[in-house]
Amino acid sequence: MYDYTDFDEAFVRTRVAQFTDQVERRLDGSLTEDEFRPLRLMNGLYLQLHAYMLRVAIPYGTINPRQMRQLAYIADTWDKGYGHFTTRQNIQFNWPKLPDVPAILSALADVGMHAIQTSGNCVRNVTADHFAGAAADEIEDPRPYAELLRQWSTDHPEFQFLPRKFKIAITGSPNDRAVTAAHDIGLRMTRNAAQEAGFEVFVGGGLGRTPMIGHLVRQFLPIADLLPYVESVLSVYNTLGRRDNKYKARIKITVHETGRDEIARMIEDRFAEVRPLFGGADQALLADIRAAFAQPNLQSRSVADYDAAYQANPVFRAWADTNLSAHRQGDHAIVTISIKAHGQTPGDATSEQMRVIADLSETYGYSELRISHEQNVILPHVAKADLPAVHAALAKVGLATANVGLLSDMIACPGMDYCALATARSIPVAQEIALHFEALKLEHDIGALKIKISGCINACGHHHVGHIGILGLDRAGVENYQITLGGDATETAAIGEKTGPGFAYDEIVPAIERILRAYLGLRLHAEETFLDAYRRVGMDPFKRALYGDEGHQDAA
């Protein structure tokens, strides 16, 4: 993976020194909170419900074992022994104290990490396919491009005060695991007629208050044009984006109000101006970055031990069936470590678990790790021969749950257990759904299912693109949960449709059960997934299951 250059190192150290001084001045009263707030947010420090929260960037979800151990050290030293992996491929610490934050940032800098641009109206952490560099279906590893974008956008003077935050996602595979359609810019690698690699460019996607699927503005963007084109998109947005109303300030609203064709034309016009200014330095830099992402030298190994364990051990087999994905080299696999044990907080890993993951990465995984937007951790390259040992080691620390892609592999935002913006809780809803269906032993029968839960309209839990989405709201001082069905986060992205009136906190788990029992009753066969069945039959049978025949009419 990419290691910091002297330039990166000096930049981060300078920022730590600067913020250390700012914290001191806040604590001695030289800075008011109004003055300090934007400074702390620029360094990822929020004030949440019960404490401060520090959001640390994990660029494009790539992290090495040394960094993972340092996160464990930070969790033990300055927090409560755990960290929360988020849908933005970041990690959040929920309990730092303000005077300790400079030391935490310094400890992060020691391993080439930081919290810069994890907040504020700037280009945020660029997210990527969590199987990047390993997936069998990949055209190219997207991470060199993500790193190029990271370097270009870091402290970019033109884009530090955008109308609103700006999120870029990139995938190197036609199977979109990075939810590119729901980002301000989504980049999907593709090939043109000459078989050259490039990007499809989507602009104006986003979830939140006004969910929208991104519009395709460029069918094929040559790799050499990536930075000037993205700069042109941002330039147009920076000019047109609405600063009068923060709810209308994201580029999705700009695209919606301006129209896809006009925005595409304006981007191309700007691109014609910007492109000649790029003299090739970016491509030289890209070549260096590519070298840093050279593939590990994968050893060829027999799969006999794996096959034997698969036949002999049903627990291992269940895990292998759900938590492994196809690697481009047949004798290897991609391991998704579920951070979703039934009843646990989705995305939370203890410091002990982080250390075990780091050890496994070094011993069996070529020292590579990824964090997924689905709040799991990935060992991207593991020889199948080593999988029984990896599984056994994971089981010892509660990380061998065989549920990836199933009901309990839910996304849940922190919700009102932590977040100051939340309107309802998310985490206990996720915990109860997982435990309820575990007790019913229905999870494997239900099969592939994405449930995504957000504790407010801002949709950090991606509820709009969940097959079943749950949105927690405050209805007259009571927690209320709205359900959407039919959302899709992949290359066939879709925004889910509301079922009707919401459900109280103690009604939401039974409501989800009614939906899923209806699905089990109407599916054509066990291979017809919930999403496929929904697309075939539509909303009506689920509305009836939720509200009854009478309520169904009221709801409609």
Add this chain to the structure above:
Amino acid sequence: MSRRYIPKVVTANRLREGDVVYLTADNHWTAHHHEAELIEDEAHAQLRLLHAAGQKLVVVGAYLADAKAGPNGPEPVHFREAFRTRGPSNYAHGKQVDLTNV
């Protein structure tokens, strides 16, 4: 007829630790909601909020939260404020354990 004023407490987070605190009638910050001053007059509430906002080295983000009288002192009205008196529901972290260990 004017609407009856919903009583308030002044609440904030401690600047250094981030802990949730409440303003008492004798100008201290307490971790216990029931020790807060229950303010039943709007003008007085604004004065108390101004007092809190002036304590820049002690607290951050002071605001008025709805409250009601209870047998042991003020109680939160909204569930958000009830959560703030305890801490998160997924772990025994925050005030729900910190206060019992005092």
